[in-house]
Amino acid sequence: MNDCKFFGAGFTRRALLRSCSYLSVATWLAPGLARADPALPAATVPHPAPPRAPGQNRAPLAGQPFLPLPSGSIRPAGWLERQMRIQADGMGGRLDETWPDVGPNSGWLGGTGESWERGPYFVDGLLPLAWALDDPALKAKAQRFIDWTLDHPQPDGMFGPTSNDDWWPRMVMLKVLIQYHELTDDPRVIPLMRRYFAHQLKALPARPLKDWGRFRWQDELVAVLWLYNRTGDASLLQLAELLRAQGWNWQAEYADFPFKAKLSAEELGLDESKGGNSANGLSDRTLSAHGVNNAMGVKTSPLWSIVSGRATDRDAIKAELAVLDRYHGLPIGIFSADEHLAGTSPSQGIETCAIVEMMYSLELALAITGDAAIADRIERIAYNALPAAFTDDMWAHQYDQQPNQIKCSLAKGPWTTNGPEANLFGLEPHFGCCTANFHQGWPKLNASLWMATAGGGLAAMLYAPCTVSTVVGDVPLRIEQATDYPFRDTVSIALHPEREVAFPLVLRVPGWARSAKISINGAPAHAASSRGFVTIRRSWRAGDRVEASFDVATRRVETADGASTVEHGALLYVLPIEENWEKWRPRGLTADWQVYPASPWNVGLAPDASLHRTERAVSPTPFSRRSPAAVVTTSGQAVPEWIEAHGGYAEPPPRGLTGNGDQRPLTLIPYGAAKLRITAFPTLTV
Structure with missing residues (x-):
């Protein structure tokens, strides 16, 4: 998500430090650091809150057809529990042991280390993961961040590290505190939130939202409405109006959408040779075309409909999703944005942060709108794009993934604004926001079942x-x-x-x-x-x-660009490319990896090929290339005209080819299991 970097090919570490000058440099932890750090005080985890039914919104807020159950009401079982346990045993539960940005020196633990968004991001996934698995060690880790935050408010009502006063990271921590209160009924939460919102209501006129907070104000609206439903404090509705007035108008952007194709660095105002990437910050155009901002932004209209009561606000998300699909849609249910909106080519990527934030936005929108099509989209993203972003053990992840991903290397790639590490698997490829933020994907899906x-x-x-x-x-x-x-x-x-x-x-x-x-x-x-x-x-x-x-039928689907995909229900089935993994560099408890193809990939589906799906046992690793839970057998033909582009990625599938070569059998597997794959095939004609 690169919330605190300058973009483009000219990106340097010096530019990063210039753009993130309020962050402290942390000290790397030893690879073998024990899971319970003796330097941190022992955390006492409260008893869980009893089960309860959710209440409808308090007047004058509008009602909604579905109401999320309180955090902790749902626990995973079966394959989902195994997947979440893999996350807990991987970076999802142990990131703090190898990455200092969320380690014992974090500013969100009272230290002098990273004090911006990464601590809150980490706990936003760690907390629901720990309670869903009822894992005492993970609960204790999360509790330390919670206790420090609740026990160290500032006299004026501000909370969090004093080394920065940015509104944005506090929006993330407020989401954490909501979940924590629903899990434990801890009496410290609501008073802290009330003092903070009172402080913010007074401070915002002179110190308004800016940069990331301005484009993500809707994430704080979630917390404001949650607290209003529990207190009835009318000043919170004033705060909601003020946030909206200062925040980006996402509904207006989609009504007159300016981004109808892949954007160049110059078009985004990021061409350093023409004055882009300046120390003056990022422009509205740059931020409104940013993929993660859009993933967060799609929840804005339905959320605001709770305040306005207008059906036009509630239903606007349908048109907004249609706009994103039309100009930037990918077969995996989400738009391309590597790092900014990038068109419909299946070789363009999407950031892991955008995947988990899109899921969260849609989960909220599903409850407010009651639109079953939103649930279909959540499953398409969650059961394809989410597992594809990780190694099987969840100890390495990608910054960007591509539906047609033929190589993960330091080649340039098709990116406009990302660097050469963008699709590697590793600890923090390209930038560390996704390292901190990916943790919320599976736990929040579980909470929305x-x-x-x-x-x-x-x-x-x-x-x-x-x-x-x-x-x-x-x-x-x-x-x-x-x-x-x-x-x-x-x-x-x-x-x-x-x-x-x-x-x-x-x-x-x-x-x-x-x-x-x-x-x-x-x-x-x-x-x-x-x-x-x-x-x-x-x-x-x-x-x-x-x-x-x-x-459910196994079927071939033609994309808007004339390519063909294969799907059965929520799952896409893809041609797996044989993978040759090469360790690029060690990274503490994990490593960074390049992945090279070891089999041909330029294949089209035979025009008259049948599709036959076979079910197999769901393995301990649910999305496993070695033992996929189902496969689709079909036949295909080599497409020699389809070549690798300079930069190591597949050109868009060619059009208008006649299938006249020798057919060969193909075995397709679920998208999330294949780290190198072809998802969108050339559509061959007889």
Whole structure:
């Protein structure tokens, strides 16, 4: 996300330090540092809060059709629990042991190290990961950041390290404090937030939002509305209006969208030879074309609709997503932005920060709009782009990933504003924002699998194995959702209320399902269907079981650029390229890697090829190249006209080719399992 760097080919470390002069230089930790650092005080972790049902928005805020369950209500099971445990055993849980920016000298632990966004980013994923896995060691790590933040407020209401007064990193830490309060009911949280928002309301007129905070004001709006719902303090609505007045108008940008193609450094105002990259900061044009800012920005309209009550605000996200798809859409459900909006070529990349922030924005928007198509998009991103960004052990990640990724090397790449490390796998390739921020992806997806409904029921919004602990009316309820979705097309839901209770149970029907069969205790269910959801109204008893089976076809889909992709449900299936991994340099507990192709990649799908999908066992590493949970067999033909571009990436798939070569069998695997791959194939004609 490069929140604190100058962009472009002329980027240097000196430019980084100039742009980030308020950051301190941290000392590297020894690779073998123990997980519990003796220099830090022991953390006492509060007992978890009891299960509860969420409440509707307080007047005059508008209501919403779905309500996220309080943090901690949902725990992963099955393959999702294994994936999150991999994250905990990798950088997601141990980053502080090898990367000083979130280590014991962090400014967010009272030290003199990095004091801007990286500590809050790290805890924003570490906290929900620790509680979802009920991991005492991870909870203790997160608790130290929480305790320091809550126990060291400044007299005027400001909180956080005193070495900078930027509004932006505090927006991230506020999201952390919201989750923490829902998990523990810690009485320190709400008073700190009230003092801080009172301080900000007074200070913003003279010290307004700027730079990153100005384009990300909607992330603070989440916290402001959360606190208003708990206190009814009318001054918080004044603060919401002030944030909106000072923040970037994302809805207006999408209404008259200025970025209809890949942008050059000169067009972005970043050409140093023409005065770009100056010490005066980044222009509005540069920041509004920034990929992560856009990923954060798409939540703005639905969030603001809670304040305005206007349906036009709530529904604006549909048009906004359509604009991004039209001009910059990639097959993986998100737009290209490497680092800025970059067109529709499948060789362009997308930043890992943008992936996890887009997921979070859409998870909030799903609850506010009730639009089932948003859930489809979340799953497309989460089950393809998210796992593709990491090595199997989650000890290395990419800054940028490409749908058509034929090499991960120090070659220049197709980037306009990123450097040569952008698609390497490593500790902090190109820039460390994603290193700190990727952790929220899986935990927040887990937290959004189920939601409450405005009508007092519960809804299965996204599908993955999990358990839910909540309350319906005044009846405690446990739900066990067993499934290998997205690798399979069936879901089993067991309900265990403490006593019989009537409530509507809502199930989403994925948009790619041709039909759905729903049964209750083995008998067909009587369910009402509306706008991508089915609703079952009945009294539920302990042991009741709901089965859902979705009829999904494996199919070839033509992209807007005339290429072909293969999909089955949420998953894209890709041609894996044999991988030759070369360690470039050690990085403490991990390393940086280049990956080179060891098999041909320039292949098209045969025009008349059939698609046959075969299911296999889901392995301990769910998105595994070695043992994929499903494969698609088909046939293809070599396309010698399709060549590698100067810079080590695949040119866009050529058009208008006739399939007249020898056919050969192809085995396609899930996108997230292949680190080198072809996703968008040339469309061959007979």
